[in-house]
Amino acid sequence: MLRRNFLLALAALGLALLPHPGLAQNTRSFIDAAGRHVELPVQVHRAMAAGPPASVLLYALAPDKMVGWVRAPSAEEKAFLASPYRDLPAHGRLTGKGNTANIEAVLAMKPDVIVDVGTVDATYASLADRVQQQTGIPYVLIDGRFDKSTESLRQLADILGEPGKADALIKFTDEAMQRLEKVVKTIPSDERPRVYYGRGPDGLETGLAGSINLEVLDAVGATNVAAGAGSGGLARVSMEQILAWNPDVILTLDKNFQDKVGTDPAWAGIKGIQNRRIYRAPTLPFGWFDAPPGINRVIGVAWLTSVLYPGRTTVDLRQETKAFYRLFYHVELGETQLDSLLATATGKP
Template identity: 70%
Template sequence: MKRRHFLLSLATMATALNGFATLAMAEERIFTDAAGRKVALPAKITRVMAAGPPASVLLYSVAPEKLVGWVREFKDSEKDFIAAPYRDLPVHGRLTGKGNTANLEAVLAMKPDVILDVGTVDATYASLADKVQEQTGIPYVLIDGTFANSPQSLRQIGELLDEKERAEKLAAYTEAAMQRLDKVVAGIASDQRPRVYYGRGPEGLETGLAGSINMEVLGAVGATNVAEAAGKGGLANVSLEQVLSWNPDVILTLDQTFQKSVLSDPSWANIKAVKDGRVFRAPSLPFGWFDAPPGINRAIGVAWLTSALYPGKSEIDLKAETRDFYKLFYHVDLSDEQLGKLLADTGPKS
């Protein structure tokens, strides 16, 4: 009799488990990511882990309450430009890109419903996504992070996270910014479009080659990346001799140390950009406007860069545009002091 009851209990449990499994399968949905991978997602997503910096910026912009943590720790100067509820989220490191620091234990410890990566989509990133997903059991989604695809990427994130209304507002803003940019650039004669060198780091000798995602905005504003002469690829180190031979019309950077040194260093003195005083530092709080990371943060950067490269050609009120962007994307109302700090010594007059 006891054995019979035991078998009946097992049968009941099995039926229940099968029922739960069937329900779980019914609640799952399939999402096709940018690599064409069919990813089974839970019906409700409340915790999302960013695999790298571009994903963290995009997630923070669309659904900050679902962001489980940051890929790096913020400096105090950067925290002022992040909304208070989110600036002190835990740091879990990055899974992708240069200097990846996260491991599978860190991933599991964050207990995300989904891992999201935004940026370059190729066989290498797809393979990594498959590997991490297989080892952790956590769905891993790839989204195309190219600048031209920004509005579509925002809408895909909205669909993925059930945040369509908010994502649409950001996508509409980004589309309008890109259309405005296209209109300005269309009115610039080809011989008036500058040849530009982008110097990363305190020495300014790291840059992006032809095809680098870090240089996309430069192409979008109609300028020429002089480092394309060094070949195709991502970020690379170059020599001062190469920069001298390229003789750019404009030098861009995010680094304040390099911006100051290049204007006083005699080694750079014969470069046209230095002679003409056209060494511009893009704003970088809390994220770079030109790069660092090459994410949705660049949507405000195009307004700044247009003003820097084509003075007098753009009718953008940069201060007003900056306030609007930071409110919409970063969830902060900028004070006059913050706005001044953000735009100080960055190049174009605002």
């Protein structure tokens, strides 16, 4: 009798440990960019971005499913974002430099899935596993390299359970890349500029070889002068190094740096300064060249091609910008907004 009761107890325990039929029917397996098998809900209603590139991708594709922003948009940025999404709460970031979100904050947002877009390696996979274990929330990694832009759109649409939602964005991205390829093929190697990308108000931070922050520069066939200083991500460099590189063009996102570099005696001997080839990429609501290195860079292709190879592309930058903002940012730009965006994209005398 005792043995029979023991066997019945074991059987009951075994049944309790089996996956619940309803649970199995409401999940599906997804293999992310790190090769991790993640069980996703069949229906995703709320999605959380782990970092800025994921935040932009999620907003572009499915703003109605965002639980919030990694960082609250500024008043200037909100003018280029759609209502009511621009007023969603900030939840902080889980990944990258300056991560600010904690497990309690994640749980409070009640997401069905967490998405990270960007570099995929063992470190990011370990973080994803740890957060997933601590929260019980599926955490998916998407490869955020620039040449994977269409794939990242398609994968996020699949994760959210709406595979057709990315079609128009993918079409726009594919056409932009095809035009870029045609233009770059016509540029002889000796006409491709050597470029320095200066970050921050002093311009002394830049991206090294292989940096995700300079992928658009590689895509347009230009040379990153800092590539010879090493490989990896961002790094501080010296004025002496920049003088030795003597770049043909200076790129930046920072207005303070653009305003002062043309009259700073320390930079006066550089070819790009002498030829007044100093360009600042538009940054509202997200950077066209970087900041963050996400899907927002697709519009940067037309801009950078136009400033590096003037007269070699037939793209109407104003129309391209309006179409991009309509599709990816869900806003119709007025002429004044277009003027303010593109005013920063011209050379600085």
